[in-house]
Amino acid sequence: xxxxxxxxxxxxxxxxxxxxxxxxxxxxxxxxxxxxxxxxxxxxxxxxxxxxxxxxxxxxxxxxxxxxxxxxx
Numbered sequence: 001x002x003x004x005x006x007x008x009x010x011x012x013x014x015x016x017x018x019x020x021x022x023x024x025x026x027x028x029x030x031x032x033x034x035x036x037x038x039x040x041x042x043x044x045x046x047x048x049x050x051x052x053x054x055x056x057x058x059x060x061x062x063x064x065x066x067x068x069x070x071x072x073x
Contacts, residue, residue: 041066 044058
């Protein structure tokens with residue numbers, strides 16, 4: 001966007017969360033509803049490990065546990 005376009009923005013141009021709807025609720029243990037998404041299928045992060053070998057081991061384990069996700073990417 002150019003500076004001129006930015007200056008021409010109004011409240012109508014703002015992001016409206018209502019346009020995207022509510023996040024789907026998820027059931028936690030004990031059938032408690034939560035708004036947080038299940039991130040159990042997220043791949044491991046390198047920063048969460050002491051060294052590269054630990055990360056590689058976790059990555060290999062994750063790819064074996066979720067091959068359907070690896071095939072998509």
